[in-house]
Amino acid sequence: MIISVVFDLAGVLIDWDPRYLYAKLLPDGAAVDAFLEHVCSPAWRSEQDRGRPLDEATAVLQAQFPDHSDLIAAYYGRWPEMLAGPIEGGVAVLSELATRHVPLYCLSNWSRATYEMMRPRFAFLESFNGVVLSGDVGVLKPDAAIFRELEQRYGLEPSTTIFADDSAKNIEGAARLGYDAIHFIDGPTLRLELVERGLLDPAPR
Secondary structure, three states, X not given: OOOEEEEOOEOOOEEEOOHHHHHHHOOOHHHHHHHHHHOOOHHHHHHHHOOOOHHHHHHHHHHHOXXXXXXXXXXXXXXXXXXXXXXXXXXXXXXXXXXXOOOEEEEEOOOHHHHHHHOOOOHHHHXXXXXXXXXXXOOOOOOHHHHHHHHHHHOOOHHHEEEEEOOHHHHHHHHHOOOEEEEOOOHHHHHHHXXXXXXXXXXXX
């Protein structure tokens, strides 16, 4: 029997993409893609998700790419502009589960600093019974250690816990650990999965 549900943030509940910001700052999509691949790269961003302070991360990259100093400063200086808003379908499912008093948790590759930046904007974050961020733990999904931290902190049992994430890699990692892992596509599809598991009632016709 499923007892609790764990949500990822970006791509499930929050529409976050650095391209939203850099489309304003660079001349075209190719320039945006090149900057986010080679300057503010995934590897650089992952260090902040592991807990590196934002100021330190910015200074390190500016020293490496001095010609892009202003663009690098914008990454965290204008970070809220990367948030288009909530993913309404995912948030609707979260809210419906909350009204049924299903225990809800968040497990996300996210820095504590940027999480605190966005908390006032997204009231639904208060629906969670607990939150585990990679920036606090120093470990990224799909590493088993961050899932074990979630379990130990909140007393969760993988076999009775749903984990919803938009990343296939994270879903595979959770499934290996025994979670009922659901690859998030959109809100209506997630809702159908939860109806099948008996957590939600079928939508009225």
